[in-house]
Amino acid sequence: MPSMGEIWMGLGTLMGGIMFIYTMIQQFVPQHVAGYLSVYVYRIMAFANPYMEISFDEFTGGERLKLSQAYTAVEAYLGPKSSKLAKRLKAQIVKGNKDLAFSMDDHEEIIDDFEGVKIWWYLGKTVPETKSFSYYPSATERRHLRLQFHRRHRETVAKSYLQHVIKEGKANMIENRHIRLYSNNANEHKKTQWSHVEFEHPVTFDHLAMDPAKKQEIIDDLVTFSMGRDYYQKIGKPWKRGYLLYGPPGTGKSSMIAAMAMLLNYDIYDLELTAVKDNSELRKLLHDTSNKSITVIEDVDCTIDLTGKRKKKKKKEDKDEKKDPIKEKADEEEEESKMESKVTLSGLLNVIDGLWSACGKERIIVFTTNYVEKLDPALIRTGRRMDKHIEMSYCCFEGFKVFAKNYLDLESHELFDTIRHLIDEVKISPADVAENLMPKTIKRDPQVCLRNLIKALEKIKEAEKLKAEEEKAKKMDNDSIVDITL
Numbered sequence: 507m508p509s510m511g512e513i514w515m516g517l518g519t520l521m522g523g524i525m526f527i528y529t530m531i532q533q534f535v536p537q538h539v540a541g542y543l544s545v546y547v548y549r550i551m552a553f554a555n556p557y558m559e560i561s562f563d564e565f566t567g568g569e570r571l572k573l574s575q576a577y578t579a580v581e582a583y584l585g586p587k588s589s590k591l592a593k594r595l596k597a598q599i600v601k602g603n604k605d606l607a608f609s610m611d612d613h614e615e616i617i618d619d620f621e622g623v624k625i626w627w628y629l630g631k632t633v634p635e636t637k638s639f640s641y642y643p644s645a646t647e648r649r650h651l652r653l654q655f656h657r658r659h660r661e662t663v664a665k666s667y668l669q670h671v672i673k674e675g676k677a678n679m680i681e682n683r684h685i686r687l688y689s690n691n692a693n694e695h696k697k698t699q700w701s702h703v704e705f706e707h708p709v710t711f712d713h714l715a716m717d718p719a720k721k722q723e724i725i726d727d728l729v730t731f732s733m734g735r736d737y738y739q740k741i742g743k744p745w746k747r748g749y750l751l752y753g754p755p756g757t758g759k760s761s762m763i764a765a766m767a768m769l770l771n772y773d774i775y776d777l778e779l780t781a782v783k784d785n786s787e788l789r790k791l792l793h794d795t796s797n798k799s800i801t802v803i804e805d806v807d808c809t810i811d812l813t814g815k816r817k818k819k820k821k822k823e824d825k826d827e828k829k830d831p832i833k834e835k836a837d838e839e840e841e842e843s844k845m846e847s848k849v850t851l852s853g854l855l856n857v858i859d860g861l862w863s864a865c866g867k868e869r870i871i872v873f874t875t876n877y878v879e880k881l882d883p884a885l886i887r888t889g890r891r892m893d894k895h896i897e898m899s900y901c902c903f904e905g906f907k908v909f910a911k912n913y914l915d916l917e918s919h920e921l922f923d924t925i926r927h928l929i930d931e932v933k934i935s936p937a938d939v940a941e942n943l944m945p946k947t948i949k950r951d952p953q954v955c956l957r958n959l960i961k962a963l964e965k966i967k968e969a970e971k972l973k974a975e976e977e978k979a980k981k982m983d984n985d986s987i988v989d990i991t992l
């Protein structure tokens with residue numbers, strides 16, 4: 507079977523010959539005859555080259571380049587074929603696999619066969635000219651995959667073959683999928699865009715220390731959502747779900763998001779709102795997220811001026827009062843730095859509603875906050891934007907048992923009872939339990955770790971007791987003042 511390159515060479519020679527003869531004839535015939543002849547010459551050339559081609563570019567878009575989904579699917583389809591058929595291969599170590607992964611090298615060609623139709627695939631590369639010299643490969647290299655086929659197979663290729671390629675490619679992608687963590691950063695045009703790293707967080711729901719019934723409820727909710735394609739279609743609702751995770755620091759909100767991504771095999775888009783210039787940039791960013799993803803806005807109460815209007819109003823009211831000019835300037839600067847990102851609450855709500863109702867499937871959005879009471883009710887209204895509110899709380903005994911099993915391989919121990927009594931009495935975050943249970947020596951003596959935790963719990967208990975006494979005393983003082991004034 508000749509390669510497409512060889513076919514092109516043959517066709518090139520043939521067409522070169524036709525053009526040569528045509529140019530020679532042109533010199534001896536009148537101009538109108540030459541014009542008449544040219545029509546036939548081009549018809550013969552089209553007949554002599556019966557091959558058609560379709561290209562898939564690696565990136566689409568202008569300034570804001572996006573990896574083309576079609577290209578990625580085709581690449582995934584060709585992957586296994588390339589390792590069998592290509593003569594020049596690129597080898598890579600893929601995380602999570604012990605074997606090397608092979609793919610077609612640049613400017614290499616392979617031939618595919620579909621229902622008896624021969625299709626030639628070629629991987630091309632273009633490097634835009636730059637004035638500066640660099641030893642490193644250019645970051646602006648653009649690849650394209652081109653398929654060529656005989657025009658009599660146009661229908662088969664356009665209708666059946668390409669569908670088959672995309673379907674198989676997507677299936678291969680799911681099989682070899684690695685979770686990606688995207689974050690939004692400013693590019694050279696000062697516009698924020700997504701960049702990603704491979705997500706290798708080891709946490710799963712098994713590692714999460716929390717009430718087992720609550721944990722199971724969340725897992726069931728997520729799994730039901732991910733399998734709900736037909737259901738969402740039937741009820742005519744966009745296939746999306748919003749979660750609000752709230753609770754004190756160190757109670758596992760971020761860990762829970764990682765566990766969600768690991769459970770569902772979804773990418774994470776960690777949206778830093780303060781880096782987003784305005785609402786229109788926010789809209790673009792959210793439109794650029796992919797299906798099967800979790801978009802996360804951490805500490806939503808701190809990253810967006812939810813009470814902007816009220817603050818401005820207050821400022822006006824304060825104007826009449828005399829203020830220290832230095833302090834006033836400092837306050838203004840602080841206010842301005844906060845306003846650098848012009849993303850507003852209504853902008854955020856519009857984007858969420860707009861994006862989710864208009865496009866995209868299988869998308870989750872998660873907000874986290876330490877202060878749920880600070881959030882505007884419009885943002886967290888259940889049934890609309892935030893379907894499920896999850897409280898992440900202080901560590902309970904069941905949570906401690908998860909740590910004891912994971913950190914110390916312990917399912918029971920004589921000190922468990924002491925810990926049960928203490929942990930039910932005091933407020934300790936799972937992060938602090940984890941820190942205290944962590945072995946501090948290579949010997950990893952469980953007894954020592956449990957005792958460390960008991961010490962920490964007793965210390966907290968003592969501090970809480972002191973605080974309660976102080977508050978009681980303060981209250982008694984206040985009451986006695988009231989009595990005197992009465």
Ligand SMILES: Nc1ncnc2c1ncn2[C@@H]1O[C@H](COP(=O)(O)OP(=O)(O)OP(=O)(O)O)[C@@H](O)[C@H]1O
Pocket residue numbers: 713714715716753754755756757758759760761762875876898936937938940
């Ligand atoms: N419920 C939990 N189960 C298991 N580990 C936890 C849990 N909560 C906290 N941890 C441990 O504490 C560390 C910090 O937790 P994490 O960042 O998830 O807390 P957070 O609630 O997001 O805190 P913050 O409000 O400060 O963002 C984690 O790396 C993990 O080791």
Ligand SMILES: [Mg+2]
Pocket residue numbers: 759760761804874
């Ligand atoms: Mg967090």
